[in-house]
Amino acid sequence: MDGDWTGLALLQPTRKREWELRHGDELVAELHLPSLRRGGTARVGGRDLEIRSSGVLRTEQVVVDAATGEGLARVRRNVLERPGLEPAEWKSLGRGRGHGFVDGEGEPWLRAKVSSGLFRTTGQVEVAPGQDGALPALLAAYLLIRKAEQAASAASTAVVVT
Numbered sequence: 001m002d003g004d005w006t007g008l009a010l011l012q013p014t015r016k017r018e019w020e021l022r023h024g025d026e027l028v029a030e031l032h033l034p035s036l037r038r039g040g041t042a043r044v045g046g047r048d049l050e051i052r053s054s055g056v057l058r059t060e061q062v063v064v065d066a067a068t069g070e071g072l073a074r075v076r077r078n079v080l081e082r083p084g085l086e087p088a089e090w091k092s093l094g095r096g097r098g099h100g101f102v103d104g105e106g107e108p109w110l111r112a113k114v115s116s117g118l119f120r121t122t123g124q125v126e127v128a129p130g131q132d133g134a135l136p137a138l139l140a141a142y143l144l145i146r147k148a149e150q151a152a153s154a155a156s157t158a159v160v161v162t
Contacts, residue, residue: 006133010114010123019145021125021137029138033145040142041066044134051142055132063139073135075143080136088136090143101136112140116148116159 008021008028009108021029038053039061048066053059063073075082080088080101086110087100098113111130114123125140127133 005111005126006129008125008127008133010112010121010125010139012120012122015119019121019141021134021141028134029141031138031141031145033142038146042138042142044138046073051139061139061142063135073139075139080139082135085108090140099140101140110136110140112137112144114141114144114148121145121148 003107006023008023011020011022012018015022017033017035019031019033020027023027028044030043031040032042038059040051042049042051042063048125049072050064050066052062052064053092054062058077060076061076064071072082075090077153078090080090086104088103090099090101092098093100093102093108093111098111099113100108102108110125110129112123112125112131114121123141125137
């Protein structure tokens with residue numbers, strides 16, 4: 001980890017489709033993903049959230065407050081949009097370096113990597129100093145978990161077909 005970046009551990013405590021983002025012993029966020037549909041539910045800082053996913057070829061993820069329906073963030077065409085903040089691009093940071101959100105100058109301010117095993121997916125999310133990273137970290141975890149699931153599904157389909 002570089003300098004004062006905040007490291008968050010992405011943990012899947014059980015075989016259920018539930019994950020936690022932790023900073024040491026502190027629970028920062030919880031993520032619950034259904035098995036047979038996209039989207040999910042989450043909890044960040046005592047606030048219940050919904051992740052809504054739409055689209056087929058160009059999927060879009062929208063995070064809303066579950067109680068009020070207020071839109072908090074959107075990832076559309078690999079761009080993170082949050083009210084009142086500059087957009088950030090979601091992209092690969094290079095082989096072995098994971099993915100991240102980068103600013104308009106191409107500098108990453110959030111980095112994330114996951115590792116998928118047979119039953120669990122875990123990982124690490126790092127947020128640069130001065131960034132409010134709980135919600136973007138949750139979105140990064142969601143995007144990488146879904147990407148790992150797609151890769152596993154494609155691999156199992158290739159094995160069955162051959």
